[in-house]
Amino acid sequence: MIVLGLETSCDETGLALYDSKTGLRGQVLYSQIKLHAEYGGVVPELASRDHVRKLIPLINQLLEQSGVKKSEIDAIAYTRGPGLMGALMTGALFGRSLAFALNKPAIGVHHMEGHMLAPLLSANPPEFPFVALLVSGGHTQLMAAYGIGQYEMLGESIDDAAGEAFDKVAKMMELPYPGGPSIARLAEQGDSKAFDFPRPMLHQGLDFSFSGLKTSVSNQLKKVQGQQREEDIAASFQEALVDTLVKKSVKALKQTGLKRLVIAGGVSANQRLRQRLEADLKKMNAQVYYAEPALCTDNGAMIAFAGYQRLKGGQQDGLSVTTTPRWPMTELSAPADQSEATEEN
Ligand code: KG4
Ligand code: ZN
Numbered sequence: 001m002i003v004l005g006l007e008t009s010c011d012e013t014g015l016a017l018y019d020s021k022t023g024l025r026g027q028v029l030y031s032q033i034k035l036h037a038e039y040g041g042v043v044p045e046l047a048s049r050d051h052v053r054k055l056i057p058l059i060n061q062l063l064e065q066s067g068v069k070k071s072e073i074d075a076i077a078y079t080r081g082p083g084l085m086g087a088l089m090t091g092a093l094f095g096r097s098l099a100f101a102l103n104k105p106a107i108g109v110h111h112m113e114g115h116m117l118a119p120l121l122s123a124n125p126p127e128f129p130f131v132a133l134l135v136s137g138g139h140t141q142l143m144a145a146y147g148i149g150q151y152e153m154l155g156e157s158i159d160d161a162a163g164e165a166f167d168k169v170a171k172m173m174e175l176p177y178p179g180g181p182s183i184a185r186l187a188e189q190g191d192s193k194a195f196d197f198p199r200p201m202l203h204q205g206l207d208f209s210f211s212g213l214k215t216s217v218s219n220q221l222k223k224v225q226g227q228q229r230e231e232d233i234a235a236s237f238q239e240a241l242v243d244t245l246v247k248k249s250v251k252a253l254k255q256t257g258l259k260r261l262v263i264a265g266g267v268s269a270n271q272r273l274r275q276r277l278e279a280d281l282k283k284m285n286a287q288v289y290y291a292e293p294a295l296c297t298d299n300g301a302m303i304a305f306a307g308y309q310r311l312k313g314g315q316q317d318g319l320s321v322t323t324t325p326r327w328p329m330t331e332l333s334a335p336a337d338q339s340e341a342t343e344e345n
Contacts (some may be wrong), residue, residue: 001074005304006090009083009111012044013054015062016300026066027301030054048086055094077307080108081324088323096321105316107307112329114302115264126260126289132253137163138263140208142252148309149334154252155206162267163209183234190235197240244245246276261288269296309337
């Protein structure tokens with residue numbers, strides 16, 4: 001089965017073709033970073049309009065580069081939510097209409113489930129069950145995953161998401177958007193022990209809070225000046241945030257008794273987070289899994305793959321188009337006939 005995946009929930013137009021026999025056949029991505037850069041964050045209306053402009057040229061490019069004909073597409077998966085309403089509508093309407101024209105099934109996919117399953121596309125895929133640390137620009141969640149659609153929320157951020165904290169601190173430091181990669185780059189030159197920033201809620205369950213850390217960095221920025229200090233602040237901030245993510249992940253593994261941790265979402269591309277998890281999990285005989293960097297941030301491949309997991313069991317959506325800007329992942333259910341699902345058709 002060849003599934004076309006469409007991701008348009010935020011500021012990336014991502015399209016990909018996933019072939020259940022051979023894996024990824026091709027992917028294209030257009031990032032709107034430059035469009036939003038002067039505003040220091042994503043402007044929803046500009047995002048929607050740009051997705052509309054890019055979807056047709058991108059699908060033509062994808063078909064051409066992968067050598068797949070439109071008639072060979074067996075199903076279409078698009079991001080249904082969570083995300084920006086207007087942006088979601090563009091991909092959902094495009095995907096649903098194209099599926100109608102081709103007389104093929106279509107399905108709306110949960111964006112965070114897409115992120116969480118992306119590591120399954122890697123050379124060393126994790127098996128269920130596992131704990132998932134989902135860290136993106138909008139979400140920070142620890143989830144126990146027992147199978148497709150069988151998720152239990154263990155903890156989440158009560159204020160800013162991890163990626164959002166990176167983005168806000170970068171903005172305070174006048175670094176380019178998105179903030180994660182900018183901070184990580186600056187942090188490489190800095191001393192992570194220079195400032196002892198708070199690790200909020202470290203000893204309270206599995207929820208997260210990053211707004212106090214952000215305020216603390218803001219206060220420190222007002223006090224100190226100079227390039228070296230900026231690098232030290234970036235390194236110390238990254239360390240505080242990573243330290244919190246690592247300790248809570250370890251706690252979640254202990255609490256559930258699971259030995260596999262999957263990290264996903266934009267922040268899972270962070271090298272320091274990966275290093276720290278590799279080291280700490282090794283000590284407890286557990287293993288960390290992640291996707292290649294291009295599949296950590298938003299992309300069409302994760303949507304095609306997550307869509308396939310449900311389509312293969314016969315699940316599909318009707319002709320009406322539904323977008324769900326707010327959509328808790330725990331509302332998902334397992335595909336109806338998962339056990340009987342055949343690999344191919
Ligand atoms: O998953 P994603 O692409 O989009 C959402 O679904 O939100 O995540 C984007 C977030 C941004 O906040 C960005 O700053 C962060 O991921 N990010 C990183 C890195 N790369 C992207 N954060 C830390 N280190 C990175 N290397
Ligand atoms: Zn995302």
